[in-house]
Amino acid sequence: MNFIPYGRQNITEEDIDAVVNVLKSDYLTQGPKVPEFENAIKEHCNVEYALAMNSATSALHVACLALDVGKDDIVWTTPITFVASANCALYCGATVDFVDIDPKTYNLSIQALREKLQAAKIESKLPKVVIPVHLCGQSCDMEAIYELSQEYGFSIIEDASHAIGGSYQNKPIGNCQYSDITIFSFHPVKIITTAEGGVATTNSDKLAQKMDLLRSHGITRDTELMTHKPDGPWYYQQIDLGFNYRMTEMQAALGVSQIERLQSITKSRHKIAQRYNEQLACLPVITPFQIQESYSGLHLYVIRLKLDEIKPTHLEVFNSLRAANIGVNLHYIPVHLQPYYQKHFDFQTGDFPQAEQYYKEAISLPLYPDLTKEQQNYIVATLEGILRND
Structure with a gap:
């Protein structure tokens, strides 16, 4: 028997044609395919905003920054996840702690979360953000986590890197009903792929604007965000310290083709x-x-x-x-x-x-x-x- 990997991409001729068409076009980056892919994600998830990036790790990073995670803040996640779910908070200067898993679902335990929150409140060490991870593609109990967030005042980033195509309470994962931001991954072994890539979804105008800014160097051409009237049609301003986290047209074209299946x-x-x-x-x-x-x-x-x-x-x-x-x-x-x-x-x-x-x-x-x-x-x-x- 030939080697059988634990996971691998599924690429069709239609996928290949979609990428080749981009290579023959005028745009390899910052063209029409990225917005098209984002719109496909928005439609699938029934969410207001979807922002494509070059990886889920990048999307997790800017999600934390958009929620103002910084020095002296605490972020909790699950210990059974890829390190990016925790590293994203460290990139912002925050401290990371963990919540033990449920022995049946292997997702973050609601009981353990509740008990840890009760103890943290007494010690004045409550988390600013909790990042539940939908391990293997199965959603955490997001309604219960959301109810605890209302009681204890933390924000929620769903790490749904494994979970596009899944649902919770008969609604698509990524709709952000019970979270501020949801993150998807499109690494080759994931459910659908853009080779590398990620997407952040949200229903918040403010968070979407902040993540959009941060994924592209902190630069804007929006005159409403500028400090003064533009010097000319060439003008842009860097108004924040951002990153080059943009997705390419080729990645997005592959994503558009893949999401149809x-x-x-x-x-x-x-x-x-x-x-x-x-x-x-x-x-x-x-x-x-x-x-x-x-x-x-x-x-x-x-x-x-x-x-x-x-x-x-x-x-x-x-x-x-x-x-x-x-x-x-x-x-x-x-x-x-x-x-x-x-x-x-x-x-x-x-x-x-x-x-x-x-x-x-x-x-x-x-x-x-x-x-x-x-x-x-x-x-x-x-x-x-x-x-x-x-």
Whole structure:
């Protein structure tokens, strides 16, 4: 069996043609395709604003800045995420802390959040922003998080990097009903791709204007934002310290083409996940838990090994699958256990026990639309042989 990656892009001839057409056009950057892609995201999410950027990390950074995160502020997120969900606050000079995960959904635990907020209020250390992460594509309990935000006064950035195409309470993730800003990622292994890229959605005029400014050097041509009348038609002003976080026309063209297939891509992922659920039902593993009010984008299919029921260790199972050309992965190493965070914030093993237990047991199996039944059968049969120590 040829190598099977845990995830990969799905590129069609239509996608290729869309990019080639841009290469033949007058614009490779700052042309019509970026607004077209943004409008497609707005329409899909039923949200007022969508701002495309060169990565989800960039979008998280400017989202924090738009919410005035800075020195002496505190931002909370989950330890089971990619480091960008936490790093974005550090870029702004803030302090980062974590909230342990729910043992069923692997998302941020509402009970742990509530208890941590109660303690933080007593100590006058409440967070300015909380960043819930929709791990694997399944939404966090956003209504509950929003209710706590109203009680304790924090803003919310949804890290929905895994979740485009998913929904919560029958509404598309990204509509910002229960958050200030939502962030999507379009990295090649994500549900749809722009090669690299991200988008921030919001319903706030003020936040959208601020993020738009920051993604392009802090420069504006809007005369209403300038300090004086323009010197001429060439004139622009830098009114803030921004960044070059813009998305290219080629990336946007690929995104426009890909989003047309979003529904079918998501359905394909669900079909593959359902086959996994059925095939793995009798094995000593825990399959993903789906909450009723959420429809997952299904970026990842994570199993947890029942280590007390099998002979091989977590590492042995992982290595055996890799040796069989199955490109499993582990999403994620708890961020608080990363050397940088332990050095600068004194996090210790044992600080977030649910996250650490998840890390000891989790393995991401291959999941992408082009995964064939033959490949999936091979993955399951190989896993079964390893677990049964055949």
